[in-house]
Amino acid sequence: MYTTMIPMMVQAKKDKKGVPAFNIHALEVVPMMARTAEGKGSPVILQVSVSTAKYIGFQLLADIVREVAEPMEIPVALHLDHASSLDDIEAALAGGFSSVMYDGSRLPLDENIQNTKRAVALARAANASIEAELGIVGRGKIIEAYPYTDPADAKEFVAETGVDALAVGIGTHHGQYKAKTEIRLDILDQIHQAVDIPLVLHGGTGVKEEDVKTCVRLGMLKLNFGTELNVSWVNRAKRVFAEAEPDDSLRELMLLCNAAMAETIARKIDLVRDV
Numbered sequence: 001m002y003t004t005m006i007p008m009m010v011q012a013k014k015d016k017k018g019v020p021a022f023n024i025h026a027l028e029v030v031p032m033m034a035r036t037a038e039g040k041g042s043p044v045i046l047q048v049s050v051s052t053a054k055y056i057g058f059q060l061l062a063d064i065v066r067e068v069a070e071p072m073e074i075p076v077a078l079h080l081d082h083a084s085s086l087d088d089i090e091a092a093l094a095g096g097f098s099s100v101m102y103d104g105s106r107l108p109l110d111e112n113i114q115n116t117k118r119a120v121a122l123a124r125a126a127n128a129s130i131e132a133e134l135g136i137v138g139r140g141k142i143i144e145a146y147p148y149t150d151p152a153d154a155k156e157f158v159a160e161t162g163v164d165a166l167a168v169g170i171g172t173h174h175g176q177y178k179a180k181t182e183i184r185l186d187i188l189d190q191i192h193q194a195v196d197i198p199l200v201l202h203g204g205t206g207v208k209e210e211d212v213k214t215c216v217r218l219g220m221l222k223l224n225f226g227t228e229l230n231v232s233w234v235n236r237a238k239r240v241f242a243e244a245e246p247d248d249s250l251r252e253l254m255l256l257c258n259a260a261m262a263e264t265i266a267r268k269i270d271l272v273r274d275v
């Protein structure tokens with residue numbers, strides 16, 4: 001079924017299991033992602049960057065995810081990842097997304113709170129769920145003076161905004177796949193004690209598997225994986241397309257690449273569900 005992430009989070013908290021969130025890179029992977037989760041009996045959040053959403057089209061993407069999800073017994077949500085513009089959030093909600101993220105993490109705390117409140121109002125009006133971010137999730141290389149989330153700020157932020165889930169900075173990085181990060185589980189523990197909503201792990205690819213399990217136990221109920229999925233698809237594609245003849249079926253070739261991504265997805269589902 002097609003839902004927001006709210007019922008998934010309620011159940012995840014009860015079951016003490018995480019909910020995996022996978023980044024859609026192209027339409028071709030959407031049915032495979034949902035069916036892989038269905039095969040595992042796991043809820044799943046399919047999410048896109050604003051640029052991918054604009055490339056595909058907000059409504060086209062939402063229509064396809066809904067069509068794929070509706071007959072399934074598992075809950076499936078479509079989530080807009082890291083929107084820093086309220087216009088993009090409005091476009092996603094109008095198109096039929098069931099969940100959005102407003103990312104004001106680079107703004108001063110007050111401004112982040114004010115904008116997030118507007119985004120929450122938009123999401124509520126559309127019966128969608130909403131995630132926000134406080135503290136910074138890095139990109140690319142590891143930075144020295146890391147802007148970790150302050151647990152007291154997190155408490156204030158959640159109380160002021162009423163968001164459904166909160167992404168926090170504990171040392172993870174987007175796009176990191178060649179090494180694993182030393183994350184601050186002590187800070188996560190403090191944030192977990194300060195707020196009672198689900199927390200979100202960004203940059204999941206760069207986190208050691210045993211740390212991912214600890215993150216779930218410390219309240220991270222939405223766990224995002226993007227880069228590793230992309231890497232598995234492209235690595236398979238390099239081999240498959242190098243060996244292919246030009247008149248080989250493009251569909252067959254892409255299915256071989258999708259199969260590599262499906263293996264990664266299945267592994268990540270096991271990782272966050274069996275903690």
Ligand SMILES: [Zn+2]
Nearest residue numbers: 137174202203
């Ligand atoms: Zn992220």
